[in-house]
Amino acid sequence: MSEEFLPFSKPSISRAAINDVVACLESGWITTGPRVAQFTEALRDYLGAPHVLPLTSATAGLHIALLALDLKPGDEVITTPLTFAATLNTIVLAGAKPVLVDIDPNTLNMNLNLLEEAITEKTRVIMPVHFAGLPVDLDHLYEIADRHGLRVIEDAAHAIGTEYKGNRIGSVGDTQVFSFHPNKNITTGEGGCVTTRDADLAKKISLLRFHGIDREAWNRYGKSGNQEYEVVMPGFKYNMMDLQAAIGLHQLRELDDFIARRETLVNRYQEALADWPQWTLPKYPAYPHRHAWHLYTPLVNVESAGLNRDEFMTAMKERNIGTGLHYRAVHLYPYYREQFGFQPGDFQHAENVCERIVSLPLFPSMTDAEHDRVLDVMYNIFNR
C-alpha cells in the first residue's frame, strides 16, 4: 500500500501559533498568565458569554461545574447514553447519580420528549450533549428545566461555533462546557472552558480550578503581585497554561474558516453517499441552526453493507484510512452496569446507533483529493 495513513482527525496548527508558543516559552512565563487572560477575553467575545473560565480539559470543566452546584449524595443528573465516558464519570465524581434519557435516532441528541418522564424529586441538573456539534433544541430544553427549577450544564465539548436560532452555544442558557482536545474544532493541546451566566457559580468554579485560592499564581509572583492569599475551599489544579492559550488564541481566529471547510467536506459526503443503501446519513432538525460538524457520523446499514461497523472500520484501516467510534453506549460499560444496574435494551435507540455509528475522516486541512480517496476506498469495500 503506497499511500500514507489518513487519520480521521488532525489539528491545523498555523505557523503563527507555533511562533507564539516559542515566544511564550522564551518569555519566562509559561503557566497561567497574560496569554490565558487574553484567551479568556477572546472566548468571551466569540462566545458572547459573561463568564469564561479556561481549564485543562472539558472533563475538568464538567467536574467542577457539577461540584460547584453542591450536589448531595442521591441527587440525580440527567444525561444521554450517546456520549464520551467523561460525561457520566464526572457526574459520579461529583457525588451524584447519572440518569439517562434515550436519544432521538434522527438528531442523535437526547430525546427531549422523554425528558420529563426521567425527572424525579431528586433531579438537580440536566446535562445534554450537543452531539457532533448539532445543537440541542434549547427552547424546548430550557422550557422543561425552568418549569422544574433545574440547573442545566450543556456538555458543549463538540459545539464551539455551533449556533441555535442565531445564537452561539455559550451566549444563551445556564452553563456550558467546551473541549479543546486535539480532535475538536479548536485545540490548545489538551484544554477546555466553562461559560456561565451565573456570577456566583463562576466564582466558585474559579476557586475550584486552582486550589481554592482566590488569586492566580501570576498575580502572586509577578511584579505587581501580592503574595498573600487565602484558601477558602479545597480546590483542584485545573488551570490552563499560557503555553496552551498561545495556541488557542490563534485557533479561535481560524474557527469559522475551520467550520466552513468542515461543512464543505460534509456536504461532499452527503452528496456522494446519498443513494448508497449501505448508509443512513445524518439528518437535520427543522429549527434554524449552524452545525459545527465536529464529527461526521453516518450509520452502517449492516444488512445492505454485508458487514458490520467494526468490520467496516477494520477494512478502512487495512486500506490506510482512519475512522473513529463516537461512541459505544456508555451505560453498557462494566462500571455503569455494575454500579447502576444498566442493561442491554435500556436505551434502544442509543444502543442501535452505537452498534452502527462511525466517524469518517473530517478535518479542516483535508484536501479534496484525500476526500476522494476516502470515497474511492469505500466504493472498493462495498464493490460499488
Ligand SMILES: Cc1ncc(COP(=O)(O)O)c(C=O)c1O
Ligand atoms: C461529549 C464529550 N464530553 C466531554 C469530553 C471530554 O473532553 P476533554 O477531552 O476535553 O476532557 C469529550 C471528549 O471527547 C466529549 O466528547
